[in-house]
Amino acid sequence: MFRPRFLSAAGALLLTASLALTACGSDGSGDEGADAKTLTLWHYEGPNSAMGVAWNKAIDLFKASHPGVEVKFEEKSFEQIQQNAGMILNSDSAPDILEYNKGNATAGLLSKQGLLTDLTEEATSRGWDKKLSASLQTTAKYDEDGIMGSGKFYGVPNYGEYVMVYYNKDLFKKYNIAVPTTYAEFTAAMDTFVKNKVTPLSVGGAEYPAQQIFYELALSKGDRAFVDDYQLYKNKVDFHGPQLTYGAQTFADWVNKGYIAKNSAGIKAEDMGVAFEQGKFPILYSGSWWYGRFNDEIKNFDWGTFLFPGNTLHPGSSGNLWVVPEKSKAKKLAYDFIDITMQPEVQNLLGNNGGVPVAADPAAITDPKNKELIDNFNKVSAADGLAFYPDWPAPGYYDVMVSGVQGLINGSKTPAAFLDEVAKPYNENLADLGK
Structure with missing residues (x-):
C-alpha cells in the first residue's frame, strides 16, 4: 500500500480542508457515493457464457431494487483490462466496479498501488466471507506487498x-x-x-x-x-x-x-x-x-x-474478482451489486448455465452435465488441488x-x-x- 508522508502543520490543515471538500462531493469517498445515480460496470464475459448470463440477471435485479439508478455496462476484452487496468484505475475514467483477474501480478499489484478499495468491512458485514471457503478466499485477500492469501479483502469472487x-x-x-x-x-x-x-x-x-x-x-x-x-x-x-x-x-x-x-x-x-x-x-x-x-x-x-x-x-x-476502484464514485452501489451476485437466484442461474457457483443450492442445479462440472471442481478443491x-x-x-x-x-x-x-x-x- 502507499504510505503517507509526514506533513507540516500547514500541510495538515490544507489536507484536512481538501478532505472536507472531497467528502461533500460525489467521488465515492467519505459517503461511499451513497447519493450516486449511476453505476458504471465493466466485465469481459460473453453474453451467452455462464457468467455473462448470471451477471446480466444481476444487472436486472440491481435495476429493480435501485429505481432511478442507471447502470452503464461496458463489455471489455480480457486483454484490454489486463493490459490497461493500472492506467485506467489511476485516472478519472475508472469504472465504479469491474471484473478483474486475480493473483499477485494483477489484483495484488493494484492493491499494493492503492488503486483498489479495501472491502474487508463489507465482506464481513454482508456475509461474503461466510460464503467463500478458505481456498477461495486465497485470491480475494492481499497483504501490503500485494501477495495473495492473507491481509485484506480487495476483491470478491462469486464463482470457481x-x-x-x-x-x-x-x-x-x-x-x-x-x-x-x-x-x-x-x-x-x-x-x-x-x-x-x-x-x-x-x-x-x-x-x-x-x-x-x-x-x-x-x-x-x-x-x-x-x-x-x-x-x-x-x-x-x-x-x-x-x-x-x-x-x-x-x-x-x-x-x-x-x-x-x-x-x-x-x-x-x-x-x-x-x-x-x-x-x-x-x-x-x-x-x-x-x-x-x-x-x-x-x-x-x-x-x-x-x-x-x-x-x-x-x-x-476462485473465479475472477469483482473489485471496486479507489476512485469509484458509487462505492455503495458497487457493494450492492456484488451482494446481488451472491444471492441464490444468481448463483443457481450460474450453476445451471455451466458455471461453478460458490453459493448455489445444490438441489437447484438440474442439468447432469452442469452437476458433473461442479462435482469435479469440488473434488479438485477438496483435495487441495487448485x-x-x-x-x-x-x-x-x-x-x-x-x-x-x-x-x-x-x-x-x-x-x-x-x-x-x-x-x-x-x-x-x-x-x-x-x-
Whole structure:
C-alpha cells in the first residue's frame, strides 16, 4: 500500500480542508457515493457464457431494487483490462466496479498501488466471507506487498474455475479411442490421432491457453510445496528443477510429436475455442469458463470433459474478482451489486448455465452435465488441488509467459532458453519484494 508522508502543520490543515471538500462531493469517498445515480460496470464475459448470463440477471435485479439508478455496462476484452487496468484505475475514467483477474501480478499489484478499495468491512458485514471457503478466499485477500492469501479483502469472487480436458466424443468414437484415465493413455490417444493425420489439440498460443498446458505438465511432477514456493514465495524456485524442466521439455516434445500445431503460436483463445466448436480438433485443454458456451453453441457433435489424467494438481482457483476502484464514485452501489451476485437466484442461474457457483443450492442445479462440472471442481478443491495459474507470480508475467511458450511452439526457443527467459522477471520481482 502507499504510505503517507509526514506533513507540516500547514500541510495538515490544507489536507484536512481538501478532505472536507472531497467528502461533500460525489467521488465515492467519505459517503461511499451513497447519493450516486449511476453505476458504471465493466466485465469481459460473453453474453451467452455462464457468467455473462448470471451477471446480466444481476444487472436486472440491481435495476429493480435501485429505481432511478442507471447502470452503464461496458463489455471489455480480457486483454484490454489486463493490459490497461493500472492506467485506467489511476485516472478519472475508472469504472465504479469491474471484473478483474486475480493473483499477485494483477489484483495484488493494484492493491499494493492503492488503486483498489479495501472491502474487508463489507465482506464481513454482508456475509461474503461466510460464503467463500478458505481456498477461495486465497485470491480475494492481499497483504501490503500485494501477495495473495492473507491481509485484506480487495476483491470478491462469486464463482470457481479450473482447467480440464474437453473432448469430441464423436471423433474419439470414430478412431476407437477410449476416454483416457492415465497420462500414458492420454498420449496414446493423441498418437492415434496423429497417425490418422488429425492434430489432437486446439491451442491458442497467442494468449493464455498454451502456457496453461506447460503449467499442467509441470504440475504433474509437483506437489503443494512446489505450488506454494512458486506462487506464494515460500522458498526459492529452481527454474531448472524437475518440475519446470519437465513442463518445458514435454511441451516442446508435444509440438515435435504433432500434438500441437506449430501455427498455433499465432492463434488467439477465441479462435481456438471456435475451431473446437467446429469439430476441427478432437481435444481442447482449457478452463471451465468455456463450458456454458460450448453447451449452448456445439450442436453438431457430442462432447464431454475429464480432468487431466494422472494429476492431482490443476490450474484453477476462485473465479475472477469483482473489485471496486479507489476512485469509484458509487462505492455503495458497487457493494450492492456484488451482494446481488451472491444471492441464490444468481448463483443457481450460474450453476445451471455451466458455471461453478460458490453459493448455489445444490438441489437447484438440474442439468447432469452442469452437476458433473461442479462435482469435479469440488473434488479438485477438496483435495487441495487448485494450483492457480502460471502467470500470477510477477507483474507483467502474463506477456512473458505468452512470448516464452510461443517460442517453444515455433521452435525459436529451446526449453532451457525458455526457462531462463521466464526465470528472470520472476527473480527480479522477488528482489523487489526483498525476498
